[in-house]
Amino acid sequence: MGNEDEDGKTGEEDFAVRAFEARKHVWMGAIPLLVHLHESEVTSLPAPTPLLILAPRNGYLPLLADSIKPHFQSTLPPGSDTIWFDYEGLPLKWHIPTGVLFDLLCAEPERPWNLTVHFRAYPFDLLSPCEGEDSVKWNFVNALKEASYVMFGSTKSVMNLSQTEQSDLWKSVVKGDLESYDHIFSRSKPGMNLNSNAPWNTGRSASHRPSSADSELENKRTRAGEGVRPGRLPMRFYIRSVKEKFDDFCDSSPVDSWDQLVYMTRPIDVPKDKETVLTLRDALMKVVPHLFSSKSPIVNNESDESRRSPESSAESDPAKLGEVSDQDTGNEKLEPEVGDIVVVAPLPCGADETGDSHEALEEESRMNAQDPCGNLYEFGDEDKLLTTTGGLWEGLKVQSAKQFEGVVRIQGIELNLDIPLDWVARNLCGPEMFIHLCICTWVSR
Amino acid sequence: MWDGTLSAADFQYASKEFMKLWNHEECNMNQWSWEERPESSAQGYLILEGVSLPEIETPLMHESLSMETDDKEELFSDDATLTDLTSQPSRCTYHVIYNESYNVPTIYFRGYHSDGSPINWLDIHMSLPSHLAQQMDQNRWTFLTQEEHPYLHRPWFMLHPCGTSSIMSLMSTERLKQKSRGYATPPEPRKRGEGEDKQAVPSRSSDLEFDTKLEFIPSIREAPTNQVGNYRDQYLLTWLSFVGPAVRLPVPLDLFKSLN
Incomplete structure (x- = not known):
């Protein structure tokens, strides 16, 4: 028993340190920008060189004014300054955190991110006024x-x-x-x-x-999960639709208008029952159910489905195979859990598992971040699934048949959808406590 | 006690009820319509378009403006141009949108002067009765600001919704009964057309003013707190009675009478 206590404590420390580390990394996250002055505001020859600058993910673009303005000051035409930015002609909303703009608008991360800065002709019809x-x-x-x-x-x-x-x-x-x-x-x-x-x-x-x-x-x-339990979690969903499913994000065409995007604030109810673990998938199911493929194969997607699935480690994952074959035969089932559920053994779900599961999740999110492949219906290996799921078993049973038709990024990390939302809220939220969730989907609006 | 919030479904229901009431009333006001938005949890929002508002300037408001820097303000403070502006109404569009975070309706609006230029923050400031203009000054960033419209993604003026639920809750029966004790004479109802946009607004701090307004809403007052249907039916009208004046949206008093 003594040993176990000892181990438990070490686990707790590790977890606390890790949790802090995760947040620290999120807070340190920054995007290298290459800032060009818009040509209409260049009044000197030669034109000023673009400025390379690091923009914090959790920051807001106008806050960079003090660093950017001196570089271009001398070449600006006369008049008063109001700073704003555009990316490939799209004026950027300053109230959206820089990291979110990047994740949303740069499907294939471009580094440095080429932005154009303006100090004149503020587009008042498009952007909320920014008085410094x-x-x-x-x-x-x-x-x-x-x-x-x-x-x-x-x-x-x-x-x-x-x-x-x-x-x-x-x-x-x-x-x-x-x-x-x-x-x-x-x-x-x-x-x-x-x-x-x-x-x-x-x-x-x-x-x-x-x-x-x-x-x-x-x-x-x-x-132990004690403490003030929030009734809801603050989430903002940003949805970008691309024309078709792509293997390479580079193929997606840029966003020319904010009208092509859907974004909204949608708080997610936290279950009162502490045993129920809400996952990212649950939140998505609630807010964007139309972005999940239905159990019965959609005609357009069917060929894609069978082509794509084997790449996604289906061979090593019998659960996956089970699911795919279900889809291929097109069986409409009332009990959708057949595929995965039978294969994966019932899970121990004790409190001791919590620390490990968080470690595993962090591990996974890192893996996913390094491996940006289009298919999000990947659990990694089964052992991980066992350690990570625990209480979300119920959710899985109901939803496992549905496949999310898109890629989800929070703080630039492509996330496994079975990650507990609670963990996301604690570690990946911005300083304003919102979870900004960027979705790139190939389901049309 | 009811916390003054509405669910998304309740908002949808309350909107339909509100439209029936308002659009049925024979008045010179424009009609509300419902804009379908499947991505909204309330499935849409309310729209009132093309409301003409006189540009009101009173000496009192001029006094309350101490700092004038802009050319436009110079223009406004000039008596010669004043007459001209008064004769030219500006046009406003109002959207009532369900706020998913605060679970209350939120009013958004946008307006244009007769010359086509958009109404700005200072224009609104100047057109408001002094106590509201003061609110705007004191709460520069938390009362009325230009925010992104949740569905159109363009900048619109918005009245911040964070206090709405507590005001609505105050209007619920129990509290009202407690508060109305001690006021012997009910305040006189005003006549329609008598400076509607400046009519008595329940300011957030004054109990008396709350009661003033509630005199017009007898069924809310008399309804048992637990009658869910009742508060939904009248939620938007009650809410507009204190939100309207701040955004210069005139609410016809006949609507309140018809609740009798």
Whole structure:
């Protein structure tokens, strides 16, 4: 027993450290930009060279003004400046975090990302007016308020921040300083700090010494899933449709208008029953059910389906084969779980598994990030499936027959759809607490 | 106690009820229509187009404007141009959209002057009664701002919805009964056409003003709290009674009378 306790503690520490590491990586995420000044604003010869700059994923484009403007200042025509950007002619919405814009508009990540900067002729009909940093800051605060309301049914945690705390919080976002961000929250947001056992700030315990007794306790509570459980999770879905399924994202044509995209805020209800683990797939099923292929094969997709499936490790995965053959024969079943469910043995789902499962999930998300293949219906190997699923077994049974016709990216990571949403919310949300979910789908609108 | 929120399905239902009521009423107002949006959990939203609004300028409002920097404002403060503007109505379109996060309706609007130029933040500021203009000043970023329209993805003015549910909750029976005790004389209902866009607005802090408004909505007042159907039927009208003035959307008082 003693040994087990010992192991348990190590596991907790590892988890806390890992959780913090995951968030730290997300916060450090940045996109190299190559910024060109729009030709209509070049008044000097030779034209200014483009500027290479690193843009934080969690940041907003207008915040780069101080770094960009001096480079182009001397060549600008007379007049007052309002900075805005376009990518291949599409004016970029400044209130969407830079990382989300990149994931959404650059199907095949382009590095550096070639953006055009403008200081004149602000497209007021397309973009909300941006009156400098204040607009960006308040856009952030309002989003944070909204997220807080979604999660805890009240905006008080944000409204009660003092002026100083609010401005410190904003500074930490601008600087991408996760530790001070967490610190402000833990100090002043009762709904969201670890002392009240909320599982939303696992990072903080890790930023303190993981070996200290306090943080061990906190970790334990966090792991046990105690604390303020949000009623809903704040999510924004950004959906881009491409004309046809592609093997190479390069083939997709650029977005010329925001009208080609669908995006919306859709909070996802968190089940009251703590045993039920909600997955990313569950959220997608709820919000974009039309992006899942139905059990009966769609005529257009059938040939694609059989062509694509063998590539996706179907041979090593009997579950996969089972499912594919079901689809090929076109059997309409009332019980869709036949394929995978029979093959994979019933799962142990004890609390001890939690730590491991998170590790495994991180592992998986990394793997997926390195391996951006079109097929998202991949579980990796079965052992992983066993460790990662646990309580989401139920969800799998119902939904396993449906295949998601697209690619999901959060914070630039292509995610396994069976990842618990709770983990995504804790680790991959932006500083405004929203999960920004970019979907590239080949299902037409 | 009811928290003042609506589900998406309730919003859809309440919208249909509201349209029946408003569109049936014989008044000079334009008619609301329903825009289908399958991607919305409420399946769509309400639209009221082409509302003409007089450009109202009063000396009082001029006084409340202390800082004027822009050319346009100079123009407004000039008495010579004032008369001209008053005769030329501006046109506004209103959208009532279900807010998925706050579970309440949210009003979006956009307007154009007769010369085709879009109505901006300052125009709105100047057209509002002073206590609302003050709200706008004090809460520059949290009261009325230009935000992206959730479906059209263009900038529209939006009245921030974060306080809506608590106001609606205040209007529910129990609280109202408590609050209306102590007010012996009901305030006089105003006549239609009498500066509707400036009529008594329940400001967020004043109980008296809440009661003023609720005098017109007897069925909400008398309905038992648990009668779900009732609050859905009248939700949007009640809500518009305090939202309308801030966005200069005149709500015909006959609508409230017809609830009797």
